Amino acid sequence: MVQSICRVMDGRLVILLDPGASAANDYLRQDKSKEKRFAFDQAFGDVDTKTLFTATAEPLIKSVLQGYNATVFAYGSTGAGKTFTMIGTPVEPGIMFRSVEEIFRGVEANAEEGKDCFSVSCSFVEVYNENFRDLACETSSGILDLREDPVCGSYVAGITEVQAQSVQEVMDLLQHGNQRRTTEPTAMNVTSSRSHAVLQVRVERRASNPSSVSGTLMGKLSMIDLAGSERAAETKNSGLRLLEGAKINRSLLALGNCINALASGSSFVPYRDSKLTRLLKDSLGGNCKTVMIANASPSHLSYEDTLNTLKYANRAKNIRVRAKQNLVTPGEHVSQYEHAIADLRNEVSILKAKLAQRSAVPDILAGGDENELKEASENWKLDLIRNLESRTSLQRSLIDVERGLVQWRVELDQAKEMIVHWDERMVTSPGRRRPDARSLDDWKEAMSQIEENIKENIETRRSLAERLQQNKTGGRELQKQLSQRVLNEDLRAFLELIQRVQVLEVERLELDHFWEIHRQQLEQRDQEIAMLREQLRLRNGHIQQQRQELDEKVPGHVFLLGSTLAESSPVQQRGPLRVMQAWAPAREDDEERVASLSEEAEDFLQDKINWRALEVPMASQIKGLAQLQQNAGTSRLIAAKAVSRAWKDPAMRSIPEARAPRRPLALAQGGVAPPPVAPPRPPQPREPGNSSPSQTRGSTCPPLRRKSSLEAQVTALAPRQPSIGDMRSPPRGLLRAHGVAVPQRQLDKNLGVRDKSRLRARSEHSRLGRVGRALVTPTGVPR
Numbered sequence: 081m082v083q084s085i086c087r088v089m090d091g092r093l094v095i096l097l098d099p100g101a102s103a104a105n106d107y108l109r110q111d112k113s114k115e116k117r118f119a120f121d122q123a124f125g126d127v128d129t130k131t132l133f134t135a136t137a138e139p140l141i142k143s144v145l146q147g148y149n150a151t152v153f154a155y156g157s158t159g160a161g162k163t164f165t166m167i168g169t170p171v172e173p174g175i176m177f178r179s180v181e182e183i184f185r186g187v188e189a190n191a192e193e194g195k196d197c198f199s200v201s202c203s204f205v206e207v208y209n210e211n212f213r214d215l216a217c218e219t220s221s222g223i224l225d226l227r228e229d230p231v232c233g234s235y236v237a238g239i240t241e242v243q244a245q246s247v248q249e250v251m252d253l254l255q256h257g258n259q260r261r262t263t264e265p266t267a268m269n270v271t272s273s274r275s276h277a278v279l280q281v282r283v284e285r286r287a288s289n290p291s292s293v294s295g296t297l298m299g300k301l302s303m304i305d306l307a308g309s310e311r312a313a314e315t316k317n318s319g320l321r322l323l324e325g326a327k328i329n330r331s332l333l334a335l336g337n338c339i340n341a342l343a344s345g346s347s348f349v350p351y352r353d354s355k356l357t358r359l360l361k362d363s364l365g366g367n368c369k370t371v372m373i374a375n376a377s378p379s380h381l382s383y384e385d386t387l388n389t390l391k392y393a394n395r396a397k398n399i400r401v402r403a404k405q406n407l408v409t410p411g412e413h414v415s416q417y418e419h420a421i422a423d424l425r426n427e428v429s430i431l432k433a434k435l436a437q438r439s440a441v442p443d444i445l446a447g448g449d450e451n452e453l454k455e456a457s458e459n460w461k462l463d464l465i466r467n468l469e470s471r472t473s474l475q476r477s478l479i480d481v482e483r484g485l486v487q488w489r490v491e492l493d494q495a496k497e498m499i500v501h502w503d504e505r506m507v508t509s510p511g512r513r514r515p516d517a518r519s520l521d522d523w524k525e526a527m528s529q530i531e532e533n534i535k536e537n538i539e540t541r542r543s544l545a546e547r548l549q550q551n552k553t554g555g556r557e558l559q560k561q562l563s564q565r566v567l568n569e570d571l572r573a574f575l576e577l578i579q580r581v582q583v584l585e586v587e588r589l590e591l592d593h594f595w596e597i598h599r600q601q602l603e604q605r606d607q608e609i610a611m612l613r614e615q616l617r618l619r620n621g622h623i624q625q626q627r628q629e630l631d632e633k634v635p636g637h638v639f640l641l642g643s644t645l646a647e648s649s650p651v652q653q654r655g656p657l658r659v660m661q662a663w664a665p666a667r668e669d670d671e672e673r674v675a676s677l678s679e680e681a682e683d684f685l686q687d688k689i690n691w692r693a694l695e696v697p698m699a700s701q702i703k704g705l706a707q708l709q710q711n712a713g714t715s716r717l718i719a720a721k722a723v724s725r726a727w728k729d730p731a732m733r734s735i736p737e738a739r740a741p742r743r744p745l746a747l748a749q750g751g752v753a754p755p756p757v758a759p760p761r762p763p764q765p766r767e768p769g770n771s772s773p774s775q776t777r778g779s780t781c782p783p784l785r786r787k788s789s790l791e792a793q794v795t796a797l798a799p800r801q802p803s804i805g806d807m808r809s810p811p812r813g814l815l816r817a818h819g820v821a822v823p824q825r826q827l828d829k830n831l832g833v834r835d836k837s838r839l840r841a842r843s844e845h846s847r848l849g850r851v852g853r854a855l856v857t858p859t860g861v862p863r
């Protein structure tokens with residue numbers, strides 16, 4: 081039932097047909113063809129490995145003999161034929177065998193000419209679970225390190241280099257190494273490679289004449305059989321196989337990312353993401369001629385895998401490499417040897433340290449009795465499991481305690497609220513108390529109980545956190561002991577993986593917990609914001625209503641600030657605000673009484689009211705109402721204290737700034753900071769007729785000054801401007817509603833009751849003098 085959906089045309093074009101069967105059932109995709117086309121340097125259908133070799137790797141061999149680096153690697157999903165291509169079978173050898181054969185053929189041809197002499201060495205290594213393992217050495221089971229050298233590029237330190245004299249020696253190495261290589265059956269491939277295998281052949285070419293100073297050409301051919309990318313659902317892997325698959329996919333993903341970065345010309349290429357990409361660094365983007373063979377299955381069942389492989393190969397086409405001949409002159413040779421010696425010294429010191437560690441291993445383990453070793457490993461495993469179990473349970477308990485704390489805090493808030501509002505409720509609805517409702521004492525007791533619980537929980541949390549910390553330290557100790565207590569490498573790797581999985585599980589728990597806490601906090605904030613919004617809405621509504629009432633009842637009043645942001649912003653935009661004492665106008669019938677006030681009372685009023693102009697940095701600090709008197713087109717403020725004088729002398733109706741008492745008064749009650757002294761400003765020309773109260777809002781207010789006698793005469797002749805007596809004071813109830821204080825008693829105490837009728841008049845004016853707290857006059861902004 082399997083169909084071939086791959087077509088190759090002109091030896092370059094690959095057409096991947098629509099798998100069809102799946103599309104027919106998919107109604108959403110019926111009109112959408114999944115056919116894809118890709119063009120490559122070369123494309124092959126069903127060809128033998130010889131043809132493939134001739135077209136791909138053979139041209140590289142000549143370069144290697146000339147001192148270039150070259151790489152051939154096979155890429156593709158599991159079961160696509162990478163191993164078949166690179167290693168092959170005894171009947172049909174793959175690229176590795178053919179390449180080595182070709183190298184030796186070239187060496188022999190040169191040797192016959194007698195010009196140069198060659199030395200060929202090989203190494204065979206695998207990258208299994210992100211670790212390097214030597215496949216050329218039977219006894220080696222250790223993990224090798226990858227190093228980077230500015231001259232040689234990436235190399236595996238401590239790897240066995242086999243000096244090969246013939247093809248057969250290399251083939252033996254390949255065969256034995258391949259047997260040691262990790263392969264396991266999966267549902268997709270009975271001989272699935274679980275590691276990336278790298279065969280490196282180094283060719284050193286120097287002139288036969290020892291006195292020649294022309295140097296040595298150092299070519300290197302790397303041939304890589306990658307493990308295939310795989311899907312767990314298809315391979316049906318589990319346990320160790322699954323972990324292997326994850327590692328393989330991770331390293332291939334890193335390779336894909338490097339290919340993407342190189343193809344897009346990015347300045348940063350993430351080579352360090354995996355051992356594989358670190359090893360392939362030179363081959364992908366450095367000094368190397370590289371051939372990438374993309375193996376793809378033609379089966380319609382592998383459509384997705386094949387498409388992915390072709391996409392990667394298509395991107396890799398764009399990678400450009402710069403290969404150069406590796407010519408090492410004698411001087412460089414010396415420096416290379418120096419490097420090699422330094423490396424070896426390093427290696428020796430590492431080995432010595434390892435030996436010292438081994439000697440620290442208990443005698444039972446060092447003795448090497450297998451049963452005892454097993455027991456030691458088993459004990460370590462048990463210790464680890466105990467440590468992780470206890471960590472998980474501690475973490476869970478910590479989460480429970482945190483949750484409890486959150487709940488107790490909520491209850492504490494509720495209890496506090498109940499206690500605060502208890503009296504209020506009793507006063508407003510004493511009869512409505514339910515028989516089962518708690519009394520104030522009950523609530524107080526409940527609150528102290530809750531506080532006790534919270535304290536206890538905080539203490540428990542502290543001790544749990546301490547124990548968790550101790551547990552983590554213990555875990556780290558166990559981790560350090562792993563290399564000493566478990567000598568079997570596979571078991572060690574397996575146990576390490578198990579430990580990581582467990583640690584990740586605990587960390588997940590921690591993250592869940594923090595997420596939960598943050599979520600709760602966010603929810604709480606949301607609720608608070610919603611509550612504040614509601615309050616703001618109600619307040620605005622109330623202010624609006626009050627304002628409407630004021631508009632109806634008190635024509636001519638001015639609001640100092642808007643109650644909403646939109647209303648207040650024009651005020652704020654006008655910069656520093658000049659705030660002055662405000663007052664309410666006297667009634668017409670008060671005029672005479674004011675005129676008859678004694679000098680002492682006048683002085684008192686003068687002391688009580690501050691006429692100084694104030695700079696208020698924040699508009700929100702200003703409260704209350706004020707009324708304006710129109711005077712020649714500018715806003716002027718006249719206080720009740722000035723009323724008597726103003727009535728006696730029209731020239732004095734404007735209050736001179738110089739006469740202002742120094743003490744700030746009522747504004748301090750509104751939260752206004754002690755005011756700076758406003759600088760004197762030049763007089764502004766008057767604009768007669770521009771006197772409507774609405775127009776004065778936002779107009780520039782010139783500094784108050786004494787009028788000259790000439791100005792006074794002109795004023796007397798000019799048509800009468802609305803005076804303070806024309807204005808109506810707001811009703812007292814309304815003022816109270818706006819928070820205006822009327823400290824009648826204070827006034828009585830200060831003055832003494834000398835003249836009842838004068839006092840009444842005076843206190844009336846004093847009251848009115850405190851009606852408005854401030855007048856806001858934007859400074860320096862023309863209307």
Ligand SMILES: Nc1ncnc2c1ncn2[C@@H]1O[C@H](COP(=O)(O)OP(=O)(O)OP(=O)(O)O)[C@@H](O)[C@H]1O
Binds near residue numbers: 156157307308375
């Ligand atoms: N061109 C081919 N001709 C004949 N048989 C092939 C061909 N390609 C692959 N095979 C066979 O298909 C099977 C899977 O191939 P192979 O092991 O090379 O796949 P792979 O890509 O290396 O898989 P994995 O990534 O799992 O190691 C093997 O039995 C192999 O002999």
